[in-house]
Amino acid sequence: LSRTLRQQVYRELFARPEGDEGLTITNQLVMATILVSIVVAVLSTEPRIARNHGSQLLAAEMAFGIVFLVEYAARLWSVAEAPGTGSAAYKRWRFARSVIGIIDLAVVVATLFPFLVTSASVFRIVRLLRLVELMQSGRFSLALREIGKAVSERRYDLFVTLALAGGLILTSATALYWAEGEVQPAVFGSIPRAMWWAVITLTSVGYGDAVPVTVLGKVFASFVALGSIALIALPTGVLAAAFSDGMERHRKRVDAARHLREGHHE
Amino acid sequence: LSRTLRQQVYRELFARPEGDEGLTITNQLVMATILVSIVVAVLSTEPRIARNHGSQLLAAEMAFGIVFLVEYAARLWSVAEAPGTGSAAYKRWRFARSVIGIIDLAVVVATLFPFLVTSASVFRIVRLLRLVELMQSGRFSLALREIGKAVSERRYDLFVTLALAGGLILTSATALYWAEGEVQPAVFGSIPRAMWWAVITLTSVGYGDAVPVTVLGKVFASFVALGSIALIALPTGVLAAAFSDGMERHRKRVDAARHLREGHHE
Amino acid sequence: LSRTLRQQVYRELFARPEGDEGLTITNQLVMATILVSIVVAVLSTEPRIARNHGSQLLAAEMAFGIVFLVEYAARLWSVAEAPGTGSAAYKRWRFARSVIGIIDLAVVVATLFPFLVTSASVFRIVRLLRLVELMQSGRFSLALREIGKAVSERRYDLFVTLALAGGLILTSATALYWAEGEVQPAVFGSIPRAMWWAVITLTSVGYGDAVPVTVLGKVFASFVALGSIALIALPTGVLAAAFSDGMERHRKRVDAARHLREGHHE
């Protein structure tokens, strides 16, 4: 009897459904808990919230910590049902030192740790990894994998755009360093400083914390600003095509899987 | 005789033309009135205009209020001609508590209300809903519906880009919170505060009210700025394709409807 | 003999070559003079240049004025050769009151006028119209006309994106007026003021002269900033497609014209 329960727990916590079947109910609950815990972690970094709702945040973190701890324990216990030979202890050790097992443990520690050392709240962002791990199952991860493949097929295109972008950033920074370095040493006084300006201009973000003031600097910067159109155009086309390709293939694969499944039921 | 007039009024005020026939003349006049009343409402929030042209604005609002009131009364009266069984009173009550009826009443109240309480002018923006309601008829709404369908078919693509964007915003904000939180507590002192910076940078708006000042912060922010290209590229491709698809289908549908109509006339 | 010269002058100054043959030599010289005169006019608005090089600028303007005057006189004289019936005086009067004739005269007056009234230098920008007029001939204008046609075919798409953009700008401005109107009356104190912010944010320009400071304002503004991706994506797709279509058709037409011409020569 106990063995049947362990099998069920194993299937609920570890099963990696194929096609578009999505996560198990337990994993959906775990995912919801992680999402809520990330929101709580984000909010608790805000001093005004931490000051006024400190005890509630602490209680919530404790609750999340217990959920993650219980889940980790359940995984460690039920992983003995994993396929393959070897003793239950061996399988548990193998899980504990796998990437997934370490992420799981890290999340538990990161959640319960702040009770010991309060300043380590940034470490809680490790929950994002947990989210990524959970997304490995189900439809979303298949889509991401197809997009990843489509991007990977275009990696040479992206490398070329990166090389061109790098050359453009370096040339722009050198030109402005040369033109404005002595007039505005704080922002153009070295090529690394001017590179900050070049990146912010070439991505068309344009904060305005570093702006040329001489005529020559403005003429150079005008060409750099126009160059931002080219810098953005090249990867935009590649990435948009890769994304659209990846989603297309994902859709075909899901349809094929559904067709196959329905064929089996007939 | 009175019945024939009511039928005509009903047809003028309620008819939803199919295909590309457009709005009835009365509805075109109502739409023009709404557009003008929106412009007046927008201008009347400006203190300089409100001070110098207060009486003209008041007169214009009163005129709009009367037009909207008359139209609402005419709709309530003529809706008795609506197809289906039931008494005139029942049909009127059904219209009065329908979404369209409530929006109509809200516009009337929002227009005449300021005479009682002057500060409620923001409420006048409810006229935009009235505009959307009117656009339900005619060619424009068909186009919007096709675009809506095309977007809806790509909702999974948009969900994936939203999830990626959310992860990117959260990671960027955490990195800058970690790098600059202590140096600039006002703008990077918590993850929610840093998220404001992350959104403004990743959309390439770049106000410049929150800008990293440390070397590490600038290095992180440079990657975030380059990441903005990816964040913008993915939904841009999806939305542009959805829009172009929707308009294409709309054009085909309009052509088919015209062809059918011309076939009938032969 | 004088008649033959007049014919030659007419052909040089008025001929509108078909296909890709380009401008006549005289018109190329006139175009170069206009381009140079625009550069001079732009530079002469700069106080530092006007102060140090005032006499050179004056001399250049005088030279341009003489060229434009001579050209205008030559056109007025040679237009008597225009095809069609009517006396030379009638044809000259018809030219003098045509759009092209008035632009020509305006350029002459705008160039020589500053000697009388110095502050009217903005008026010199009328030379841009002269440039557009000259571009009516030759290959460039054919390309522009095809692009114009392709844009015109998509005018309904552009109208839909404009309507969506207008609604987005108005809604964004109202939201920020409501959220920040009392905190920052100078920049969000009325919907027209907030619309300036909305346009600058939705086009992702982001000057930073108007930035929300409250939590609610920043939350709204974050969605507006993300909405900028949609606002930019829709017209970008339509315009890029229109431009590419127009250039494609232009290329085909030029090839066809060349093919025809070469066929004639055989």
Next chain:
Amino acid sequence: LSRTLRQQVYRELFARPEGDEGLTITNQLVMATILVSIVVAVLSTEPRIARNHGSQLLAAEMAFGIVFLVEYAARLWSVAEAPGTGSAAYKRWRFARSVIGIIDLAVVVATLFPFLVTSASVFRIVRLLRLVELMQSGRFSLALREIGKAVSERRYDLFVTLALAGGLILTSATALYWAEGEVQPAVFGSIPRAMWWAVITLTSVGYGDAVPVTVLGKVFASFVALGSIALIALPTGVLAAAFSDGMERHRKRVDAARHLREGHHE
């Protein structure tokens, strides 16, 4: 024996592999050295680094200088093996005054020069040319050449977008000069000054150092900001298409070359 060594050195330093075979091992090492030397040159312009790590930077530059000098000497020596008639001295002189030879020498001088005159560090950016020269060999340069060809085929499209962009920049600048020239003489007091604002706005960079403050100026600037969508859309489409075409052709050519080579081995 010495001749065989010279032949080997020649092949290692000069060989231009066809297809996708990449750089020789020696050239890969040279490329890595150049990349590192560029990073060092960039970092050494930063006063804080130059102050604290002056001697290390000097040592690194000396090492790079020796490497470049040795390579230059080896090239000069081994170029006698170049195909074609003529004495070794003639071939060396031909290499020394070729573009590649001059760039090589310039890099050597630029690296060793700072020991004589310290302020000439900007000149070190000539190493980027050396990088471009090395990239002439191998797969990367083939890709760049195909992209260059694809861009060149669309040069007329780019000329049209440039002409439109120029007209838009000039008109925008004139409008703002006219509207704000007297209110803000420092930033809109002449058309050249207003052109700086126009370029930064039309590329959607938006630093915020020049921002209209009058109602008329803001209305004009709103249209200019919306016009930035068009200005960016046109070249973006052309450049993205050119890049994608160029990479596609490059891929086909590489595949064809590989196929041919494999056919030879069979």
